[in-house]
Amino acid sequence: MTAPAITADHLARSFGTTRALVDVSLRVEAGTVCALLGRNGAGKTTTVRILTTLLAADAGRARVAGFDVAHQAPEVRTRIGVTGQTATMDELLTGAENLETIGRFCHLGAATSRLRSTALLEQFDLTAAARQLVKHYSGGMRRRLDLAASLIARPEVLFLDEPTTGLDPVSRAEMWTSIRSLVSGGTTVLLTTQYLDEADRLADTIVVVDRGLVVAEGTPEQLKASIGRPFVRVTLPDADPAALERVRLLLGDEAEVSGRSVSAPAGAGLVTLEQVVTRLRELGIPIHEVGLEHPSLDEVFSTVTGHSGHPAAPAAGAVDRR
Amino acid sequence: MSQTAVPTERRLRGGLLDAYTATRRFLIRGKRQPDVIFGTLLTPVIFVVLFGYVFGSSIVVPGGNYRSYLMPGLFAMSVLFSAANVSVAVATDMSEGVVDRFRTLPIARSAIIIGRSLSTLLLGIPVLLVMIVCGLAVGWRPVDGLGNAVLAFLLFELFGFAIGWLGILIGLLAGSPQAADVIVNIPIFLMGFISSVFVDPANMPVWLRVIAYWNPMSALVTAGRQLFGNTIGPPPSGVWSLEHPIATTFGLALIIIIVVTPVCVRRYSHSVR
Numbered sequence: 001m002t003a004p005a006i007t008a009d010h011l012a013r014s015f016g017t018t019r020a021l022v023d024v025s026l027r028v029e030a031g032t033v034c035a036l037l038g039r040n041g042a043g044k045t046t047t048v049r050i051l052t053t054l055l056a057a058d059a060g061r062a063r064v065a066g067f068d069v070a071h072q073a074p075e076v077r078t079r080i081g082v083t084g085q086t087a088t089m090d091e092l093l094t095g096a097e098n099l100e101t102i103g104r105f106c107h108l109g110a111a112t113s114r115l116r117s118t119a120l121l122e123q124f125d126l127t128a129a130a131r132q133l134v135k136h137y138s139g140g141m142r143r144r145l146d147l148a149a150s151l152i153a154r155p156e157v158l159f160l161d162e163p164t165t166g167l168d169p170v171s172r173a174e175m176w177t178s179i180r181s182l183v184s185g186g187t188t189v190l191l192t193t194q195y196l197d198e199a200d201r202l203a204d205t206i207v208v209v210d211r212g213l214v215v216a217e218g219t220p221e222q223l224k225a226s227i228g229r230p231f232v233r234v235t236l237p238d239a240d241p242a243a244l245e246r247v248r249l250l251l252g253d254e255a256e257v258s259g260r261s262v263s264a265p266a267g268a269g270l271v272t273l274e275q276v277v278t279r280l281r282e283l284g285i286p287i288h289e290v291g292l293e294h295p296s297l298d299e300v301f302s303t304v305t306g307h308s309g310h311p312a313a314p315a316a317g318a319v320d321r322r
Numbered sequence: 323m324s325q326t327a328v329p330t331e332r333r334l335r336g337g338l339l340d341a342y343t344a345t346r347r348f349l350i351r352g353k354r355q356p357d358v359i360f361g362t363l364l365t366p367v368i369f370v371v372l373f374g375y376v377f378g379s380s381i382v383v384p385g386g387n388y389r390s391y392l393m394p395g396l397f398a399m400s401v402l403f404s405a406a407n408v409s410v411a412v413a414t415d416m417s418e419g420v421v422d423r424f425r426t427l428p429i430a431r432s433a434i435i436i437g438r439s440l441s442t443l444l445l446g447i448p449v450l451l452v453m454i455v456c457g458l459a460v461g462w463r464p465v466d467g468l469g470n471a472v473l474a475f476l477l478f479e480l481f482g483f484a485i486g487w488l489g490i491l492i493g494l495l496a497g498s499p500q501a502a503d504v505i506v507n508i509p510i511f512l513m514g515f516i517s518s519v520f521v522d523p524a525n526m527p528v529w530l531r532v533i534a535y536w537n538p539m540s541a542l543v544t545a546g547r548q549l550f551g552n553t554i555g556p557p558p559s560g561v562w563s564l565e566h567p568i569a570t571t572f573g574l575a576l577i578i579i580i581v582v583t584p585v586c587v588r589r590y591s592h593s594v595r
Contacts, residue, residue: 054422077426082422084419084422086418088419088420090351093347093350097350101343101346102423102427104343105428105433106427106428107336107339133354149423
């Protein structure tokens with residue numbers, strides 16, 4: 001049984017009167033990908049900055065690759081790779097020079113730095129641009145180079161702070177491919193993102209943070225299963241109050257009327273939908289449309305963080321920590 | 323668990339290697355900015371023309387040539403301006419994401435700013451060479467032998483290196499490159515002009531003359547004039563720093579380096595954006 005690659009216990013950090021982190025604990029097993037999911041200002045970057053030795057926590061402790069981030073920062077730094085939100089590559093250096101410089105700073109020596117730089121440029125599809133100055137790179141190329149730079153010392157743990165924010169869909173897909181190929185190589189990854197689909201595609205576990213607190217965690221499947229119950233929605237041809245009331249009674253206690261539609265959580269998916277259609281036909285209520293709607297991942301997110309007024313089922317089960 | 327002990331020798335070697343890597347990086351960067359190179363090489367030429375002829379034509383130096391008197395002053399000024407540049411450069415470094423990248427790398431905490439300082443010193447050498455050529459072209463001559471002239475330039479560079487650390491400190495403390503630019507230029511103009519760099523302070527009002535005499539820039543430029551053999555008269559009596567300009571400049575440079583460098587390193591490694 002190997003120790004977790006990252007453990008954080010009750011991290012807290014304030015900036016003046018702003019409490020960026022209130023209480024964040026997490027645990028990432030070696031060789032897995034964990035997504036820290038949250039809106040802007042949720043505390044994602046602050047968490048990453050503490051775990052990567054850039055920022056001291058006011059309270060709590062954290063270990064990365066077996067070392068305490070506060071007291072053993074040099075040991076942590078030799079074992080991590082970090083790609084932040086801001087571009088960190090030197091515009092006036094070529095892609096190859098940037099990677100080689102980082103390699104030399106990691107004490108790999110000139111020859112090894114050059115070898116690994118060449119291999120990484122190849123891996124991230126940047127060979128053609130290797131001798132170009134970074135100022136001529138596109139946004140996607142810069143992010144890939146940044147990611148390559150984080151990997152030159154072959155880190156045990158990789159931190160990616162919003163690796164695809166601001167990228168166009170094509171570059172984003174390329175970035176996802178790059179990240180997935182790393183993971184298959186056994187690197188432990190902690191990534192932050194505000195996109196649910198990104199967390200869903202890349203992560204083994206998702207930790208949802210909001211206002212400096214962990215509000216939910218689990219595998220993507222667990223999160224979706226517990227919060228993302230589908231809805232049956234019945235839409236009538238017009239907003240006839242009597243007919244709407246009859247449909248509401250039919251759909252049960254949790255049904256809600258909105259406009260000319262009635263919606264309710266579907267307990268058993270399609271079975272319920274079939275029952276609903278059958279009963280509606282029996283009652284002879286004129287129907288415009290009946291459908292089963294899966295809450296989008298964004299709705300799942302809203303439910304967990306409690307910021308949106310969608311009539312979704314409350315977050316239930318083990319994943320809810322509030 | 324205690325801090326893993328790293329042998330001092332290995333740490334020192336690693337630190338030197340990091341400083342070398344950082345210096346190399348800044349030199350490559352410097353090479354890639356032809357507009358900046360052009361500007362910094364043109365500035366000394368403009369200074370020689372501006373002060374040597376525009377002002378110099380109206381300035382009479384007793385028993386000497388004003389342009390010979392001026393040149394050591396201009397060497398001293400180029401050293402000061404270099405400190406201003408490094409200040410803005412450090413403030414710019416600090417405002418960019420690259421600092422975070424460096425701080426998550428297992429490198430010596432001092433490496434990046436030492437690299438900044440050393441590369442500034444090295445990039446200043448061509449500027450000095452251009453200035454020497456300009457000086458020779460307008461009639462300045464180091465008449466006290468080549469050895470003393472080399473010694474003079476080494477003293478200028480040492481003082482420049484020391485003042486550069488003050489510039490770095492200002493760059494680290496300033497909130498932005500713009501702020502650094504404004505803040506650093508105030509002491510530079512005061513130090514440069516209230517001194518014997520351009521004119522003999524003997525004709526200044528008493529209070530200003532006292533400041534000018536004790537200004538370290540006066541000691542530096544007096545040391546230069548002495549070693550080049552461009553002195554125009556005995557130093558004012560009672561001003562120790564001008565009676566012993568070489569010792570003053572050398573000592574002051576060492577004190578600044580010893581005191582300010584660790585402050586800069588601590589400030590750099592603790593600064594949080």
